[in-house]
Amino acid sequence: MSRRMHLVLAAAFAAGTAFAAQNEADVTPATVEPQWVEAADGGAFPEGPAWNGAGELFFSDCSGQAIHRIVHGAPGATLFMAAQDEPFTLMNTNGTTFGADGFLYACEYGQPGILKIGMDGTSEYIATEFEGERLIRPNDLAFDPPGNLYFTDSWAYKRDDPKGAVYRIDAKTGGLTRAAGEIAFANGIAFSPDATQAYVAESAWNRVLRYDVAPDGSFANRHVFAELPGGDPDGMAFDTDGNLHVAHFGGGVIAVFAPDGTRIRDLVVPGRKPSNVEFAGDDLKTLYITEDETKKVYRTEVSTPGVRLFWSPGGESTHESGATP
Numbered sequence: 509m510s511r512r513m514h515l516v517l518a519a520a521f522a523a524g525t526a527f528a529a530q531n532e533a534d535v536t537p538a539t540v541e542p543q544w545v546e547a548a549d550g551g552a553f554p555e556g557p558a559w560n561g562a563g564e565l566f567f568s569d570c571s572g573q574a575i576h577r578i579v580h581g582a583p584g585a586t587l588f589m590a591a592q593d594e595p596f597t598l599m600n601t602n603g604t605t606f607g608a609d610g611f612l613y614a615c616e617y618g619q620p621g622i623l624k625i626g627m628d629g630t631s632e633y634i635a636t637e638f639e640g641e642r643l644i645r646p647n648d649l650a651f652d653p654p655g656n657l658y659f660t661d662s663w664a665y666k667r668d669d670p671k672g673a674v675y676r677i678d679a680k681t682g683g684l685t686r687a688a689g690e691i692a693f694a695n696g697i698a699f700s701p702d703a704t705q706a707y708v709a710e711s712a713w714n715r716v717l718r719y720d721v722a723p724d725g726s727f728a729n730r731h732v733f734a735e736l737p738g739g740d741p742d743g744m745a746f747d748t749d750g751n752l753h754v755a756h757f758g759g760g761v762i763a764v765f766a767p768d769g770t771r772i773r774d775l776v777v778p779g780r781k782p783s784n785v786e787f788a789g790d791d792l793k794t795l796y797i798t799e800d801e802t803k804k805v806y807r808t809e810v811s812t813p814g815v816r817l818f819w820s821p822g823g824e825s826t827h828e829s830g831a832t833p
Contacts, residue, residue, distance in 0.1 A: 537763070537771045542808040544778055547796065548578050548585035550805045554798035556604040556648070556743070557786035557805065558612060561821035565788050565796055566612060567805060568601040575601060575614070575625075578805065580788060585805070589629050591618075597631050598623060603648030603696075603743065603784070608655065608819045615646035615659055622646060622659055622677065635659075635677055635684050643675075648696045648743060648784075651819035653703050655679035656725060658687060660694035660708060667692050667712045674708060676725050688719060688727035696743040696784070701750055701815045707733060709741035709754070716741050716754060716765075734769050743784025743798075746815040755782040755797065762797065778802050787814020 551569030558566045565578040566588060573591035575598065578584075591599050599618025606612055612625040613634075620643040621636035634657075637643060649659035656679045663671040672694030674687040692712035699706055699721070706719045706727055716734045719727035734741075739758025746752055750767040753775075760780040764773040779801030788794045792813040797806050 535770050535772075537774045539774050539776060541776045542795075542810075544797075544806040544808050546804055547583070547807045548576065548805045550585075550798055550800075550803045551576065552803065553783075553800055554803060554805055555602050555783050555800075556614070557784055557788075557796050557798055558604040558606050559786055559788040559796075559820075560606050560610075560612075565786065565805075566604060566606075567798055568604055568614065570600055570602055570617075573598070573600055573618070575604070575612075580794070589625065589631075595630070597629065598625075602646065603659075605649055605651065605817065606820050607651060607657075608821060610821060613649060613657060615649055617645045617647070620644060620646055620661075622649070622657070634682065635675070638675060638684050638686065644671075647694065648709075650697050650699055651817065652699060652721070652725075653818040655819040658697060658706070660691075660697050662693045662695060662711075665693045665712050670710075670712070672710070674706075674727060678725075685725070687725060688730065691717070693740075696741065696755070698744040698746060698752065699818065701746055701748070703818060707744060707752060709744060711740035711742065711757075714738070714740060716744070716752070734763075734765050734771065736763060739780075742782070743786075745785045745787055747787070747810070747812045748815055749812050751812070753785050753795070755785050757781050757783055757800070762795075775808075778804070778806060792816060 552571035556568040575589045576585040577588040601614040604614045614623045616623045621633045623631045624634050625631045645662040647660045647662045657677040670690045670692035672691035673689040676687045695709035695711040708717045718733035720729040722728045739756045742755040742757040744754045752765045754763045756763045762775040779799045781800040783798045786796045
């Protein structure tokens, strides 16, 4: 090889190294310390915040066997619903979300199933089993634009036996199908702003998976969207720039990912165990989090609003709305 070629290759290598170093510097997430306001005492284990589109945020107290309500902007929370056997209300709820019908939908894992909860405090199951077997540990849930309700069932926290799954309740028939399987502790779930892709937290592998949503509602073309070492990805929500906000349970931050999977920001939170996130307020520029080390619910103001959830109160569906699940 000629000396000239050696020089060319050396220059190219140096340029490539400098470019790689620059890229590495570019993708280092910015550490941001928002001004968090304590919104409420979260009880024993706060989770599953849900904005009703009418000035109120609801959240589960998983271990405390209750659902509480916060009036947006007012201090503290009030009890909305407590565990009860006769008539049954709930036992241990986790993720919650509102439907366009005004009902609160909740993942119940104490007596496993999906609950449809009225504002009068009554509840009914809309799903309890799949193919003759009881659901194990429903965790989080999200509507697609037509009103089909997707939810994760975590199963056990085992990497070597991934039985977690995502299920879909058909808006028109109420039938239950499996959208995706073989997930090691399926946790948070969110749809992309255009609803063409679905994101699922695979907590036992500390990562977020991305799927294409197939025409039949199943999930296809699974791949790893983002890795979150040092803790578990939990609840998730998108902003209108297409950035995914992920509660990093054990990591002490809300990790923010750009649409290409680049981790662009870490929002430092008051404790090490943020469990879920929800955009709220009339302009969706308030970010609420549930945090399980301090056992509190916090809020902060953000410059980019959240995406209004599909088939939610005040939401705009892009498809024909189905019947109430």
